[in-house]
Amino acid sequence: MSQENILEVxxxxxxxxxxxxxxxxxxxxxxxxxxxLIGPNGAGKTTVFNCLTGFYxxxxxxxxxxxxxxxxxxxxxxxxxxxxxxxxxxxxxxxRVKYKMFGGSHLVNRAGLARTFQNIRLFKxxxxxxxxxxxxxxxxxxxxxxxxxxxxxxxxxxxxxxxKAFYWLEVVHLTEFANRLAGELSYGQQRRLEIARSMxxxxxxxxxxxxxxxxxxxxxEALASMIRVLRDEHNTTVLLIEHDMGMVMNISDYIVVxxxxxxxxxxxxxxxxxxxxxxxxxxxxxxxxxxSL
Amino acid sequence: MDIVLQQLVNGxxxxxxxxxxxxxxxxxxxxxxxxxxxxxxxxxVSSYLTxxxxxxxxxxxxxxxPIIIFGTxxxxxxxxxxxGWVIERVAYRxxxxxxxxxxxxSAIGMSLILQNYVxxxxxxxxxxxxTLLSGAIRFEVGDGFVxxxxxxxxxxxxxxxxxxxxxxxxxxTKLGRMCRAxxxxxxxxxxxxxxxxxxxxxxxxxxxxxxxxAGVLVTLDYGAFDFYVGFIIGIKAFTxxxxxxxxxxxxxxxxxxxxxxxxxxxxxLISSDYKxxxxxxxxxxxLIFRPSGLLGKPEVEKV
Numbered sequence: 001m002s003q004e005n006i007l008e009v010x011x012x013x014x015x016x017x018x019x020x021x022x023x024x025x026x027x028x029x030x031x032x033x034x035x036x037l038i039g040p041n042g043a044g045k046t047t048v049f050n051c052l053t054g055f056y057x058x059x060x061x062x063x064x065x066x067x068x069x070x071x072x073x074x075x076x077x078x079x080x081x082x083x084x085x086x087x088x089x090x091x092x093x094x095x096r097v098k099y100k101m102f103g104g105s106h107l108v109n110r111a112g113l114a115r116t117f118q119n120i121r122l123f124k125x126x127x128x129x130x131x132x133x134x135x136x137x138x139x140x141x142x143x144x145x146x147x148x149x150x151x152x153x154x155x156x157x158x159x160x161x162x163x164k165a166f167y168w169l170e171v172v173h174l175t176e177f178a179n180r181l182a183g184e185l186s187y188g189q190q191r192r193l194e195i196a197r198s199m200x201x202x203x204x205x206x207x208x209x210x211x212x213x214x215x216x217x218x219x220x221e222a223l224a225s226m227i228r229v230l231r232d233e234h235n236t237t238v239l240l241i242e243h244d245m246g247m248v249m250n251i252s253d254y255i256v257v258x259x260x261x262x263x264x265x266x267x268x269x270x271x272x273x274x275x276x277x278x279x280x281x282x283x284x285x286x287x288x289x290x291x292s293l
Numbered sequence: 294m295d296i297v298l299q300q301l302v303n304g305x306x307x308x309x310x311x312x313x314x315x316x317x318x319x320x321x322x323x324x325x326x327x328x329x330x331x332x333x334x335x336x337x338v339s340s341y342l343t344x345x346x347x348x349x350x351x352x353x354x355x356x357x358x359p360i361i362i363f364g365t366x367x368x369x370x371x372x373x374x375x376x377g378w379v380i381e382r383v384a385y386r387x388x389x390x391x392x393x394x395x396x397x398x399s400a401i402g403m404s405l406i407l408q409n410y411v412x413x414x415x416x417x418x419x420x421x422x423x424t425l426l427s428g429a430i431r432f433e434v435g436d437g438f439v440x441x442x443x444x445x446x447x448x449x450x451x452x453x454x455x456x457x458x459x460x461x462x463x464x465x466t467k468l469g470r471m472c473r474a475x476x477x478x479x480x481x482x483x484x485x486x487x488x489x490x491x492x493x494x495x496x497x498x499x500x501x502x503x504x505x506x507a508g509v510l511v512t513l514d515y516g517a518f519d520f521y522v523g524f525i526i527g528i529k530a531f532t533x534x535x536x537x538x539x540x541x542x543x544x545x546x547x548x549x550x551x552x553x554x555x556x557x558x559x560x561x562l563i564s565s566d567y568k569x570x571x572x573x574x575x576x577x578x579x580l581i582f583r584p585s586g587l588l589g590k591p592e593v594e595k596v
Contacts, residue, residue, distance in 0.1 A: 053484055102490075109486035121481040123474050134474045135485045137467055201486050 006031040006066050006205050006237045007052070007113075013060035014047055014261075021047045023261040025061070029205070029254070034231055034238045036248045038272075039258035040281055045241045046118060048258070049207050053115045054078050054105030067112030067204040077111070079103040110138060114203035116194045118210045118241075124183030128174060128193060131182050132165035135200035168196040171229065188219050192226075199230070206230065208240040212247055220244060224251050249273065257281065295437030300561035301554065306445045306514075308553020309452035313507035314530035315537070315545035316459065317500030323476045323540035324496050327393065330400040331380055333527015334407035335501050339373040339508030340518040341415055344422050358425055362447075362513070370505045377501025378494055386490065411520040419519040422512060448510045455506045456546050459499065463542060472496060476540075532576050538589020547587060551575075 007029040014022040022044045029035050037045050050056040052063060054074055063074040079100040086093040123131050169175045172192035177185060182193060191211060198206055208227075212220045224247055230236045242248045248255065249269045257265040257272060259281040265272055272278055314336055321329045346365040355361055384403045388396045429442040463469035474482045475492045483489045511526075512518055529552065537548025552572055560568040579587065 055480065055484070102488075104488065104490060105480075105483045106486050106488045109484055115484060117481075121478055123477045123481070125477055126470075126473060130470060130473075133467075134470045134482075134487070137471055138486055197485070 003066060004030060007239070008064040008066070009048075009052070009061070010064075011061040012048070012051060012058055012063065014044075014051055014056060015059045021261050022051070022058075025258070025261070025263055027256045027263060027266055029237060029239055031066075031204075031237055032231060032235060033253040034227060034240070034251050035254040035256065036252040037239065037241045037256050037258065038243075038245075038248060039264075042260075043258040043281075044261040045258055046209060047261075049115060049209055049241065052108075052207060053113060054108040065108075065111050065113055065205070070111075072108070072111035074108055074111075074113075077103045077107040078105065109201055109203070112202070112204040113207065114198035114201050114205075115207040116191075116198055116209055116211065118213065120187075120190045120194055122182040122190055122194060122197070124181065126182060127179050128169070128182050128185070129162070129165055129178045131193060131197050132168060132200050133161055135197045136161045136164060138201070164200060168199055171199075172196045172226070188215055191215065191223075195226070195230075199234070199236070203236060205237040205239060208238065208242075210241050210243065212242055212244045220247055223247075227251055295434040295439055296561050297558070298432075298434060298439045300557040302439065302441050302445065303561075304554035304557030305550065306448045306452075306553070307557055308533075308550035309449060309456075310507045310511055310549070311526075311530050311533045311553050312546040312549025313452055313455060313503045313510075314526065315534040315549045316456070316503045316542065318531050318534040319537070319539050319542060319545040320472075320496050320500050322534070323542075324472065324479075324493055325385070325389070327385070327396050327400065328531070329385075329497075329500070330397070330527075331384070331403035331407060332500065332504060333523035333530070334404045334411075335373060335376055335380070335523070336504040336508050336526060336530075337518070337520060337523030338376055338407060338411060339369050339501075339505040340512040340522060341411060341420070342369045342372050342505070343509045343512040344420060344518075347422055347425075361425060362509075365513075366451075366506070366509055369509050370502045373505035373508070374498040374502045377497040377504075380501075381494055381497040386493075408520050408523075415520065417520065419517055421517045424516060425513060442514075444514045448514060451506065451510055455503060459503065460542065462499075468492075468495065529572070532572065535586055536576055536579055538583075538586025541586070541588045541590075544586055544588035551587075 005028040009028070010026050012022055012025040013020070025044075025048060037048060039045050047056065051058045052074060054077070057078050058075050061075070065072045065074060076095075077099050080096060082093075082096060086096055123134065126134070166175065166178070169178060172195060174185075174189060174193055174196070177189065182190065185193060191214075195206075195208065195211065211227075212223055215223060227238050227240070228251065231238055240248075240252075252269055255265075255267065255269060255272045256263060257275075257278050264277045264281060265275045267275070314332065317332045317335070318329060321327065321332070343365055346368040347361060349368075350361050350364045355364065380403055384399045385396055388399055426444050426447065427442075429440045430446075432439045432441075463472060471482070471487050471492050472495070474485070474487060475489050479489050482492075530549065533548035533552045534545045535548070536552060537544030537546070539545075552575070555575055556568045556572045559571040563571075583589075
């Protein structure tokens, strides 16, 4: 376990029946970096994200998240199958039963990882501000009774949540839409709101799935500068999937290239640009051309 | 004239009871998309719990009406809520990711289990409790009169208070916000760190608590009940939920009131034998013109 890496993915395997969507994917993400996951269509990028966030339960391998001063194993909190050794070791057995009963993808977010989706998944029938408030439920005073009685501590925590929500609305330039329904916003606004909502959960790492899809060039530019703000001012590590190569090369410190469920290259933007395997994967190797490993 | 007014009062109380039970159907449907057929039997369990609570309280020497009624309400709501939680945990959660049909069968099974469990443990005969609150207000109207019993007033007051509190919880509190988020997109809610399993459990507990409130009120009013009492009122409340637009909370309350009022008016003015026919025909007519119910949102098929 190293504190330098916020995310350590090792030998991640994901099978859907007989299809191997991911095969031995290994990479590390450095704390405070902007990293990108790229690859041709169907390479398994979104599958990696789904495994990271607990949407899918990985078939094999390990995902370790070093956030919030502790290490979380994403595979473990989803509730693993029992192993033979558990029946000898009561502590391990109890832990596994605990996660089987109470585990789930919500624990991944609580450990400090947030994500957005390729297709927008806002709560469309709630107002913009409510979308941001619902993401902060961990920090708002818990009890329903205090909510009904409207106690002082409840009011204070609600006010703090509202302040934070409005702060993020300002960052994504949506303050004037606070009381509109999220479903009424335009496409670009919804994308920005989704990022703001993810940031309201206080993540240490945020995974953006094609944040620039469907945005025009100037909106993409604004998005790139927003991602830099996330990293520089909020110490948030950003991991993104993106097809806009201009943007990827521009903002990423580190790039992981996937093809057919395997990592074919890792490194800085310049290494990747000149890597023959990456070029082959994107353009297709020409017949007779030697593509060295 | 006096009959119309009298039936309006009766219909309002009946409708508010339907509304309370319909809340359980509509919330559960909204959040996991299943019809909880055991809900009527949860209501039935709460009538038995009411009798038990009253017996216990009088056994320990409490005589005054307010103490008995509040003791009964608290006891019944807590224990029925626990029933709701256990039913979800045992019968529905293991099937959460299987097909809709299997969870429906599980609900029917749960309903039969509850009926038979109560029949065996409490006996098949009809049971009763003594009248706790008697007396009425009378208004002279023309040459007749309208009578509102204190119990009916109490039912109206308690039912609307319960609905008001619930609306406040859903609209204003954090739990309500989490419920609405889970209802709209369960997976996304869990990605945002909401423990959706717990939210679903609390929805079942809330639904059972509302059914318990209805159970206490109706049992105190009618005084008699048996193990089968949940079936017909459950069907009626389900009709109310569909009428108002299933999945919509104000829809359930409105649907309950409309069903109760129209049923009472029909029974009073035309024929009490055909009142069930009338209420189900009303459902058919409304569904023809508004297939998603009065306040339900039409599902837009995405192309």
